[in-house]
Amino acid sequence: MLLRLLLSCVLVSVAISTQAMTLYKSTDANGVVFFSDRQTPGAQAFVIQERRVERVRRPVLDVPTTKQAYRYPFPWRGGPFRLTQGPNGSFSHTDAKSRYAMDIAMPEGTPVIAARAGVVVKIGNDQLGRGPDPSGNFVRVQHDDGTQGVYLHLKQGSVSVRAGQRVAVGSPLALSGNTGNSSGPHLHFVVQRATEAGLVSIPYEFNLPVGTLPNFALGK
Numbered sequence: 001m002l003l004r005l006l007l008s009c010v011l012v013s014v015a016i017s018t019q020a021m022t023l024y025k026s027t028d029a030n031g032v033v034f035f036s037d038r039q040t041p042g043a044q045a046f047v048i049q050e051r052r053v054e055r056v057r058r059p060v061l062d063v064p065t066t067k068q069a070y071r072y073p074f075p076w077r078g079g080p081f082r083l084t085q086g087p088n089g090s091f092s093h094t095d096a097k098s099r100y101a102m103d104i105a106m107p108e109g110t111p112v113i114a115a116r117a118g119v120v121v122k123i124g125n126d127q128l129g130r131g132p133d134p135s136g137n138f139v140r141v142q143h144d145d146g147t148q149g150v151y152l153h154l155k156q157g158s159v160s161v162r163a164g165q166r167v168a169v170g171s172p173l174a175l176s177g178n179t180g181n182s183s184g185p186h187l188h189f190v191v192q193r194a195t196e197a198g199l200v201s202i203p204y205e206f207n208l209p210v211g212t213l214p215n216f217a218l219g220k
């Protein structure tokens with residue numbers, strides 16, 4: 001009896017420290033799944049535990065949001081240029097594919113170079129102006145850790161790499177442009193990872209603050 005009492009005390013204290021809560025999952029006649037905190041016949045019960053120390057707002061999607069250890073050198077030559085839209089920018093960095101993208105305003109024709117080594121997996125080079133693809137002309141590079149660096153809105157006909165080609169940090173890829181869904185000459189650079197839900201963008205950082213210095217890091 002004493003043991004049972006002790007045990008229930010332990011259970012209560014665990015529940016308090018982890019904020020446990022029971023939810024019931026049911027499916028209605030139309031196949032719509034919904035959750036409730038009240039039990040209904042046939043509902044599947046499960047306990048959600050949330051530790052108090054981790055009460056941070058999480059992004060809507062279940063994407064890996066840990067920052068990458070790799071810090072990206074600027075994927076352009078010249079500058080300094082300005083960051084015109086950062087991660088979670090309300091203008092267009094709102095969906096899963098572009099949430100953590102950065103837009104850097106730069107004159108059309110600025111050399112765009114690889115910010116990380118990898119293999120080119122896809123390019124677009126034929127689009128003029130807004131065209132059919134919102135990305136405009138682009139280069140997609142698969143990095144060795146499985147992530148992909150994507151360089152968008154490039155100038156028509158300027159892409160100088162092809163799919164299957166290995167590139168090093170600093171390899172010329174194309175010239176910047178203003179193609180696709182672009183409201184002015186800029187480079188949209190995003191790092192993505194393939195998930196079951198499709199490609200999602202992941203946070204990344206440049207190895208210098210944007211706008212501080214011309215990019216002399218590569219000696220070119």
Ligand SMILES: [Zn+2]
Binds near residue numbers: 189
């Ligand atoms: Zn952008």
